[in-house]
Structure formats: C-alpha cells, structure tokens
Amino acid sequence: MDRREIAALLAYIGRLDPRTIRTGEGEVRDQLDQWDELLGDVPMATPHGWDARTAARRHVLLSPYPVLPADIARPWESYRRDRLARHTDPAPHADPDDQRAWAAELAATRHAVATGTAQPAQAPAITSGRRRVDPELEARLREVGSCIPPKARAALAPYRSARAAREAALAEGRADARTVACEWCQAQVGEACRNRRGPDGMARASAPRTTAHPCRLDLAAARQAQETELPQPATA
Structure with missing residues (x-):
C-alpha cells in the first residue's frame, strides 16, 4: 500500500473503532509513518480474495484491542502461505537450457501467486476411465500395430x-x-x-x-x- 491507501485504511478503521483516531497533526503524521513502514509491502486488495479492510473489520469484531499494523500483516502472511502451499509450479515456457530465463519465469509465477495477482496452479487430478486418444495417434497405432x-x-x-x-x-x-x-x-x-x-x-x-x-x-x-x-x- 502507498501512503494514500494507508490513509484511506486508517480512515476506514477509525469509523469502526474510534480509539484508533488521532487528532493532533503530529500524531496523525507519526501514525501514518508507522503504518507506512510496516504495511508498505501489503496490498490494499488483490483480485483473488485479499482485502485489508476485511482483515481490519474481522479484528474489530473478534478482538477487544485496537487495530495495530501487525493485525493486518499477520493475515496477509497467512494468505500468502496458503496460496503458495496450494501452488504446483507449472513448467515455464522458457527454454530449459536457458537457466536464467527459466528461473526468472518460475520466480515471477510464484510471486504472482503469492501477491494474489494469479491463481495457484494445481496439478490435475487422476481421473478414472479411459482417456480420449488423439485420432491421428490412434490411426498411426493401427497402421504400425x-x-x-x-x-x-x-x-x-x-x-x-x-x-x-x-x-x-x-x-x-x-x-x-x-x-x-x-x-x-x-x-x-x-x-x-x-x-x-x-x-x-x-x-x-x-x-x-x-x-x-x-x-x-x-x-x-x-x-x-x-x-x-x-x-x-x-x-x-
């Protein structure tokens, strides 16, 4: 989140829990600096299920203590770990002989999954029954026996x-x-x-x-x- 998003998040939390509101100009600046330092790597929202406002609202509902930056960062880390645990690395499209490009594409895919901009890729499940054979392959097998x-x-x-x-x-x-x-x-x-x-x-x-x-x-x-x-x- 950038400073504008953090300011918007603090305003949202202040409406839910007035204890987090700071009135003095210096206090507001210090609070914004603190949250910016601790939540600079946490996005406000992702296309696949993460929203910092949801984490803040959940904390207000379940905890008697005011919302702290760690109360947003911890759910975000759990979100990242869960997505990476469900991710199975697909084979990169880069040339396998180009180790640098192969590793870079693999790392970029994992980063996209961890940051919520891409869905985890899971290995296909084993299905029962006979798989459909390519007609050209089946004809070739009949030809060669x-x-x-x-x-x-x-x-x-x-x-x-x-x-x-x-x-x-x-x-x-x-x-x-x-x-x-x-x-x-x-x-x-x-x-x-x-x-x-x-x-x-x-x-x-x-x-x-x-x-x-x-x-x-x-x-x-x-x-x-x-x-x-x-x-x-x-x-x-």
Whole structure:
C-alpha cells in the first residue's frame, strides 16, 4: 500500500473503532509513518480474495484491542502461505537450457501467486476411465500395430525372450498358447507357463518358461483349427 491507501485504511478503521483516531497533526503524521513502514509491502486488495479492510473489520469484531499494523500483516502472511502451499509450479515456457530465463519465469509465477495477482496452479487430478486418444495417434497405432518401433522391439528381443518367441509365433501364423490354460503347470489364460513340476509330478521350481508346454501348444493349435473350421454366418 502507498501512503494514500494507508490513509484511506486508517480512515476506514477509525469509523469502526474510534480509539484508533488521532487528532493532533503530529500524531496523525507519526501514525501514518508507522503504518507506512510496516504495511508498505501489503496490498490494499488483490483480485483473488485479499482485502485489508476485511482483515481490519474481522479484528474489530473478534478482538477487544485496537487495530495495530501487525493485525493486518499477520493475515496477509497467512494468505500468502496458503496460496503458495496450494501452488504446483507449472513448467515455464522458457527454454530449459536457458537457466536464467527459466528461473526468472518460475520466480515471477510464484510471486504472482503469492501477491494474489494469479491463481495457484494445481496439478490435475487422476481421473478414472479411459482417456480420449488423439485420432491421428490412434490411426498411426493401427497402421504400425504397436507403439514400440520395430527397431526398438528388435533391440529389446534379447532381454524379453518369452515375449519375442510369442510375437514370432504369432507373426508366423501359429496359435497363441496363452489363449488357453495349461493342463501341465496349471497356468491360467494369459499367463506364461512355469516349471512347476517334473515328469514324476513333484514340484521342481516356479520360474516362468520362455516357451509354452507342448500340451498347451497342441491345445491352442486345436482351438485355432476348430475356430477356423467354424462356418461363417451368412450375410443378408
């Protein structure tokens, strides 16, 4: 606040609490100097909820003591802390490689939030349900078949042997063993086979296998052949 705003605030408080009124010219000057020194960094009002007159009126209503500059400054500091606590720094528009511009924009955003000239930026909440996919991205995914580029998939193949073997089988037109349950290791649909028992029926280990058990491959192949032989419904 500048001196004119502080004088207006003192006049407003004097109407609410006559004890703060000073009649002598020297007393008025000293009071104005004191309030100007202590409240020079506090705004009279901001576009987002702060008003020094509201803080003064609240003090008159709730306290039996005359209004002091600290009774305005303390609510202002609480207002600043609350806004900064609710603020999540958005990524600046400046070039990240320009550290000076990046830091300056970040500091300017925080200062605007703290002084009440901008609203706090909060991180978006996680919503349930499937997010809308960009139509161009969806068409591109249908075209390439996967969001992983072919070169990256080939580079990852040595580290994902089970997945690579499954993808190779599908590319060759063979049945996907994971579409059926395994009668040997009791792996459910969609799960990889595991070395859970040996030929004697005793449990050996639980490590996932790179390839499915032969009985599961045979069952998946029979299921695929059966579905292929099913008659297609007649069209009108």
